[in-house]
Amino acid sequence: GEDVEQSLFLSVREGDSSVINCTYTDSSSTYLYWYKQEPGAGLQLLTYIFSNMDMKQDQRLTVLLNKKDKHLSLRIADTQTGDSAIYFCAEGSYNTDKLIFGTGTRLQVFP
Amino acid sequence: EAGVTQFPSHSVIEKGQTVTLRCDPISGHDNLYWYRRVMGKEIKFLLHFVKESKQDESGMPNNRFLAERTGGTYSTLKVQPAELEDSGVYFCASSQDWAQDFFYEQYFGPGTRLTVT
Numbered sequence: 001g002e003d004v005e006q007s008l009f010l011s012v013r014e015g016d017s018s019v020i021n022c023t024y025t026d027s028s029s030t031y032l033y034w035y036k037q038e039p040g041a042g043l044q045l046l047t048y049i050f051s052n053m054d055m056k057q058d059q060r061l062t063v064l065l066n067k068k069d070k071h072l073s074l075r076i077a078d079t080q081t082g083d084s085a086i087y088f089c090a091e092g093s094y095n096t097d098k099l100i101f102g103t104g105t106r107l108q109v110f111p
Numbered sequence: 112e113a114g115v116t117q118f119p120s121h122s123v124i125e126k127g128q129t130v131t132l133r134c135d136p137i138s139g140h141d142n143l144y145w146y147r148r149v150m151g152k153e154i155k156f157l158l159h160f161v162k163e164s165k166q167d168e169s170g171m172p173n174n175r176f177l178a179e180r181t182g183g184t185y186s187t188l189k190v191q192p193a194e195l196e197d198s199g200v201y202f203c204a205s206s207q208d209w210a211q212d213f214f215y216e217q218y219f220g221p222g223t224r225l226t227v228t
Contacts, residue, residue, distance in 0.1 A: 004153065035219075042115065043154075043202065083187035088154060097142060097206070097215060098167060101154035 004102035006089055012110045018076040020105045022089030025070060029091040032065060033099065034074045037086045046074075046087075076107075084109045113137065115220035117203050121228045129191040132223045136185070136205030142166075143186050144206075144217060145178060149199040157201075160186060161208070200224050206224045 003025045012018045024032070030051050035043040049056045049063045049072075056063045062075040076083055086104040116135045124130050136143045145157040157176070161170040162183035171178070175194070180186040190197055204217040 008151075040221065042221040043204075045216055045218075090154075092215070096167065097144070097159050097217075098156040098170070099146075099154075100156070101146075101219065103151070103153045 004089055004091060004100050006102035006105045008103060009106050009108070011110065012059075012079050014079060014081055014109050014111050016079055018074075018079045018083070018107055018109075020076075020087050020089075020107065022072040022074075022102055023070055024072065024091045024102075026091055026093065026100065026101070027070070028093045028095075029062075030094045031075075031092045032062065032063075032072050033090040034061075035088040035090060037088065037104070037110070043088065058105045071109065079107075079109050081109045081111065083107060115203055115205050115218050115222050117201075119223060120221065121226075123228065124193055125228055126195055127192045129189065129194055130225060132188045132190075132201050132203075132225070134186045134203030134220060135205070137218055139207070140205035140218075141183070141208035142206040142215070142217075143180060144204040145188055146202040146204065147184070147199050148202065149196070150223075153175040154202065157188075158221070169199045190225070193225075195227050198225055198227045 006022045033048045034046045059072045060077045064073045088104045089102040090099040118133045143160040148154045156170040159166045160180045177189045200222040202222045204219045206215045206217045
């Protein structure tokens, strides 16, 4: 079945790098996504990666995909207090519009 | 451009009562989705509309939930009668009806927090 797993919490010091990990089970996934949810706000698409890519970099964000192990990670360089939020990993495939989400990882950044 | 809006932002009802949630998608978006996050768990897909038609309702938990999208614009999700386990945050999302390279970005609303007591 389809399943996406993430650790629930991550705490980092401001200025350090954060790495949020995710594993998924559906080998037919076409895209893998990272969404961010700030308090009181909706889900904001941060970045995504196509399943035939290994890495994608976008400013402070680096996404790594290990398709063999079905492992996805999001690295945030120079983490700031404004990065404190819940980060959701999600997978989607071209034959269905629905997204399969993980439980979300709550990132707390302390000074 | 206005984003996806949802109403109400928070609803507290008693078990057995009825609640109707509303979602207004981004103008021109034919695709509309409902998702739900039960406390601390994953966000789960409920259903997908293309215009006024239900494309996929495989995630609807039971027949106490009724979703409609008359006219293909806004959508409502009614829960009747509400049970304690229906508590959670209900998200709505919308997307365009075409995509490059099959990449559909779903734009999410802020969610409606439903508390059933």
